[in-house]
Amino acid sequence: MKISKRAITIIFGILAAAFAIGTIFLFTPQGNPQQEGRPILYVNGQPINELELMRKAQTNPLFTLNPTGVLRPLIDTYFLEQVITLEALRQDAARIRVSSSEVKQQVDQLRERLGVTDREGYDRFLQSIGYTDSQLRDEIRTQLRIQKRIDELRKKVKLTDEEARFYYELHKGEYAAEDRVKARQIVLDDQATADQVYKQLIGGADFAELARQYSKVGAEQGGAVGAEPGSSEPGPVTRLVFPTPVADAVFQLKSGGMTEVIETGGRYYIVKVEEFLPGGDVPYEEVADRVKSDALSVKQNGAVENYIREVRDRAVVKFTEEQIPYEYKNPDVAKVGDKTIKLADVIQVVFSDQQVPQLIQQGLGELAVSFFFPAATDQLITEELLLQQAEASGEPFIGTRAQKAQDVQLWKTKDVTVTPDEVRAYYEENPARFSIPASATVKTVSFKDKETADKFREKLIAGDPLEELAKGLGGQVSDLGTVNPGSGLPPVVEQLVFATDADYARAGDWGVSEVVELPGQDNQKTYMVVLVKDKKAEVKKPFEAVKAEAEQLALAAKRAKLAAEWIDQLKQQAGVENNIVDVLGSLAPKTEEPATQQAPDQGAPETPAPAEAQPAGEGAN
Incomplete structure (x- = not known):
C-alpha cells in the first residue's frame, strides 16, 4: 500500500523516489545571499529569498500556464504552501546523518540514469540546471536526510493485535477465498477434432486418457489443471486460469460435471470439473500475517501524513511587509464543529487532481475553480465529520485521514445484508456488469x-x-x-x-x-x-453463473447508499458552515491586477533572521 496522493504531492515525491525526477530538484541551490535578492518570507526564522522562489516557480508546471484572475492567488498559495512545507521538512531533518559515500552513490546513479557519465556531459548538465557540483551534492544530502527521517518514522510504528483484528473485520472481503475448482481440460485447435473428442467423452471415454492423446495443453498430466510438476492430480484453481467464456461455464458446475465444447480465442475447450470448492470468509488466524503486513503499512502511512501536517503546523511563517510578487490567501472556508478547514487545504486537494491543469491549459480555469473547489470543500467537510465519528467510536481506526474516513463508513455499515430479491434486482438493473461484450x-x-x-x-x-x-x-x-x-x-x-x-x-x-x-x-x-x-x-451471463458476484456488488451498493445517507444526517446535525463560494468571490479581481501585490498581513521579524547554524552532531562527510 502507498502513502496517500495528497501526502506525496505535498513533499514532491520524496517518499516515492527522490531522484527519479531527473533534472527537477526539490530545493534550490543556496548561493551568495547578496545575489539571491531580498527575503520574501521566513520559515522558522530562515529566509526564503526572491530569486530562490523564482527558480522554484520556473519548475512549477502550474505557473507555465500563466494563470490570471482568481486562479492567480490560488496557484500562488498552492506554490508557497509547498515551499513552506518543504523548508520545514528540511529543517526538521537537518540533524540526520548522511555520509559522503551515500551522496556519491546517488550522484553516480543520477549521472548514469541521465547518460552523463563523462565529465564534460556532467558539467553541461550542471550548467543547464544552474547548479555547481557542490550545490548538487548538498541538495542530494538534504533529500537523503528527509528520506531517512521518513524511514526512521515508519520503523518506529508498532501495530497492536487489536488494531490488526479490527482492520481485518473491516476489510474481511479482501481476504476472502474465491470459488475454486479441481478440474481437467482438453484444449484443441480445430472444431472437428473437438467435436470428435466430445462425442467420445459423452460415450464414457476416460477424460484423462483423451487429454493425454489430444490436448494441446497439459497432455502429459492428463489435462490436470493446477497440477504440481510431475503430478497428474488437479490442484485448486480460480477463474483466472481459464479464458472468460470457459470460466463462466466451468464455475456454473457447482456439483461437478463437464462443459460442452467452448470456442474462444481460436481454440476449443472441454473442461471436466471434478470438485467445486466454494469461496467465502477465511478465519483471521489463516491470514493473520497478510493482515498484519497490510495494516502496519496503513498505520505507517498515517504516521507519515501526521508528521508532515505537524511539521507544517509548527512552522512559524512570516512574510515581509514589502510588496511581493505573490499572493498568499488562506482564510477559513468551512467549519465543522470546532474544526476549521482552510483554503490551503482545499487548494491542495484541487491542484492534486490532474484534470485541473489540463482544464486551465484549455482556457477553462474559471470553470475548474467553480466546479472543483466546492466539490473539494465538501469532500474535506465529509472527511472531518467522519474523522470525528471515528474518534467518538472508541474503535482502533488506523491510517491516513482518508483511510479512516473510508473505514468508519465500513464500520457503520458492517452489519448490512441484502435479500435474494435485492440481489436479483441489482442483476436486472445493471446488465452491463454481467454481460460478455x-x-x-x-x-x-x-x-x-x-x-x-x-x-x-x-x-x-x-x-x-x-x-x-x-x-x-x-x-x-x-x-x-x-x-x-x-x-x-x-x-x-x-x-x-x-x-x-x-x-x-x-x-x-x-x-x-x-x-x-x-x-x-x-x-x-x-x-x-x-x-x-x-x-x-453481447451475451448476458445467466443469473446463477454470476449470483455470488451480483450479491457482492449489490451489498457494496447498498452499503454505499446507506453511508451517504448517514453522512447527510451528520452534516445536518453538525450545522456545517461552508463559505467557499464567498471566499472565491472575494478573490476574484475587481479591477486589473497590479504587477505586484501586498504581502499577507503578517509582520516580518523585527531583526534580520540569523544565518542557519550547522546541525549539531553532523559527522564528517
Whole structure:
C-alpha cells in the first residue's frame, strides 16, 4: 500500500523516489545571499529569498500556464504552501546523518540514469540546471536526510493485535477465498477434432486418457489443471486460469460435471470439473500475517501524513511587509464543529487532481475553480465529520485521514445484508456488469483514392490474397485484432462493426464492407475497406453463473447508499458552515491586477533572521 496522493504531492515525491525526477530538484541551490535578492518570507526564522522562489516557480508546471484572475492567488498559495512545507521538512531533518559515500552513490546513479557519465556531459548538465557540483551534492544530502527521517518514522510504528483484528473485520472481503475448482481440460485447435473428442467423452471415454492423446495443453498430466510438476492430480484453481467464456461455464458446475465444447480465442475447450470448492470468509488466524503486513503499512502511512501536517503546523511563517510578487490567501472556508478547514487545504486537494491543469491549459480555469473547489470543500467537510465519528467510536481506526474516513463508513455499515430479491434486482438493473461484450476480429485497409479502394474490394471478394493484393495496390493494412465496443476503435469502424446490421460481402472467412470515405488532413480524403470475422453479439451471463458476484456488488451498493445517507444526517446535525463560494468571490479581481501585490498581513521579524547554524552532531562527510 502507498502513502496517500495528497501526502506525496505535498513533499514532491520524496517518499516515492527522490531522484527519479531527473533534472527537477526539490530545493534550490543556496548561493551568495547578496545575489539571491531580498527575503520574501521566513520559515522558522530562515529566509526564503526572491530569486530562490523564482527558480522554484520556473519548475512549477502550474505557473507555465500563466494563470490570471482568481486562479492567480490560488496557484500562488498552492506554490508557497509547498515551499513552506518543504523548508520545514528540511529543517526538521537537518540533524540526520548522511555520509559522503551515500551522496556519491546517488550522484553516480543520477549521472548514469541521465547518460552523463563523462565529465564534460556532467558539467553541461550542471550548467543547464544552474547548479555547481557542490550545490548538487548538498541538495542530494538534504533529500537523503528527509528520506531517512521518513524511514526512521515508519520503523518506529508498532501495530497492536487489536488494531490488526479490527482492520481485518473491516476489510474481511479482501481476504476472502474465491470459488475454486479441481478440474481437467482438453484444449484443441480445430472444431472437428473437438467435436470428435466430445462425442467420445459423452460415450464414457476416460477424460484423462483423451487429454493425454489430444490436448494441446497439459497432455502429459492428463489435462490436470493446477497440477504440481510431475503430478497428474488437479490442484485448486480460480477463474483466472481459464479464458472468460470457459470460466463462466466451468464455475456454473457447482456439483461437478463437464462443459460442452467452448470456442474462444481460436481454440476449443472441454473442461471436466471434478470438485467445486466454494469461496467465502477465511478465519483471521489463516491470514493473520497478510493482515498484519497490510495494516502496519496503513498505520505507517498515517504516521507519515501526521508528521508532515505537524511539521507544517509548527512552522512559524512570516512574510515581509514589502510588496511581493505573490499572493498568499488562506482564510477559513468551512467549519465543522470546532474544526476549521482552510483554503490551503482545499487548494491542495484541487491542484492534486490532474484534470485541473489540463482544464486551465484549455482556457477553462474559471470553470475548474467553480466546479472543483466546492466539490473539494465538501469532500474535506465529509472527511472531518467522519474523522470525528471515528474518534467518538472508541474503535482502533488506523491510517491516513482518508483511510479512516473510508473505514468508519465500513464500520457503520458492517452489519448490512441484502435479500435474494435485492440481489436479483441489482442483476436486472445493471446488465452491463454481467454481460460478455460483443466482439469481432477486425482489419482495415486504407487507400488514397476511391477507385483503387473499389478495385481492391472487388478483387478481394473474387479471391485474391488479402496481404499481397493490398501491398500491390498501395493499401495500408491495419490489424486491429479482437475488439469490443468502446475499446478505442475509430468511430466509423465501430459504427460499421457493432452499430449497424450491414450485409457484408464474403472473402473467405472475412466479411468485407463497402468502401467508406473518411475525412483527412488538408482536405485529403482516405478510403477504407473494413474486414470483419468472428463477430459475436453481447451475451448476458445467466443469473446463477454470476449470483455470488451480483450479491457482492449489490451489498457494496447498498452499503454505499446507506453511508451517504448517514453522512447527510451528520452534516445536518453538525450545522456545517461552508463559505467557499464567498471566499472565491472575494478573490476574484475587481479591477486589473497590479504587477505586484501586498504581502499577507503578517509582520516580518523585527531583526534580520540569523544565518542557519550547522546541525549539531553532523559527522564528517
